[in-house]
Amino acid sequence: EAGVAQSPRYKIIEKRQSVAFWCNPISGHATLYWYQQILGQGPKLLIQFQNNGVVDDSQLPKDRFSAERLKGVDSTLKIQPAKLEDSAVYLCASSLVRTDKQFFGPGTRLTVL
Amino acid sequence: AQKITQTQPGMFVQEKEAVTLDCTYDTSDPSYGLFWYKQPSSGEMIFLIYQGSYDQQNATEGRYSLNFQKARKSANLVISASQLGDSAMYFCAMTARSGYSTLTFGKGTMLLVSP
Numbered sequence: 218e219a220g221v222a223q224s225p226r227y228k229i230i231e232k233r234q235s236v237a238f239w240c241n242p243i244s245g246h247a248t249l250y251w252y253q254q255i256l257g258q259g260p261k262l263l264i265q266f267q268n269n270g271v272v273d274d275s276q277l278p279k280d281r282f283s284a285e286r287l288k289g290v291d292s293t294l295k296i297q298p299a300k301l302e303d304s305a306v307y308l309c310a311s312s313l314v315r316t317d318k319q320f321f322g323p324g325t326r327l328t329v330l
Numbered sequence: 331a332q333k334i335t336q337t338q339p340g341m342f343v344q345e346k347e348a349v350t351l352d353c354t355y356d357t358s359d360p361s362y363g364l365f366w367y368k369q370p371s372s373g374e375m376i377f378l379i380y381q382g383s384y385d386q387q388n389a390t391e392g393r394y395s396l397n398f399q400k401a402r403k404s405a406n407l408v409i410s411a412s413q414l415g416d417s418a419m420y421f422c423a424m425t426a427r428s429g430y431s432t433l434t435f436g437k438g439t440m441l442l443v444s445p
Contacts, residue, residue, distance in 0.1 A: 258437055259435030259438055262433065273432055318377050320377065321367075324373045
């Protein structure tokens with residue numbers, strides 16, 4: 218069974234530029250999560266989808282971050298414009314149901330210069 | 331609100347020895363789940379073990395066991411017979427079972443296994 222796929226693995230941009238990350242969850246997983254993990258900290262949830270609907274985006278900086286999950290399968294997370302403090306690893310995870318164990322992708326390491 | 335506390339920034343253990351990684355939690359929800367994840371240097375979060383708040387027995391998965399003490403609100407991870415490949419960051423996390431409560435992580439513990 219294929220795991221959670223993410224791309225790109227690494228991205229370096231300058232501040233005020235835009236960037237987008239892609240995630241393809243495990244087949245059949247209805248719930249998809251995006252996390253931000255700053256160096257030295259645990260992951261922090263940015264947004265949670267149930268199928269193609271948002272169920273929690275309370276910690277998403279909506280002035281610069283956006284995410285969508287069209288057709289309830291893969292998802293994109295966008296940052297526009299990026300700030301220095303957005304440098305982090307962005308992890309995508311999926312689960313069968315919202316409280317089931319979550320399976321994580323390899324993450325995208327973003328560096329904002 | 332949920333909170334996870336991991337008080338050990340780093341732990342050292344010799345190969346083949348057992349090690350305990352501490353985790354305490356706080357929640358007002360009567361029903362919740364506790365998780366441990368391993369994050370090697372490659373960055374991927376690997377699920378290790380799960381304990382439900384109403385489970386009578388402590389969870390075990392191979393060399394991993396979860397020492398669940400509900401009254402003390404602790405969920406320590408025990409790794410038996412440590413291996414060099416166990417060197418990684420370990421995160422304790424929890425989720426409440428009511429509503430759409432999210433997975434809350436602790437700050438993690440770095441485990442180094444020496445030969």
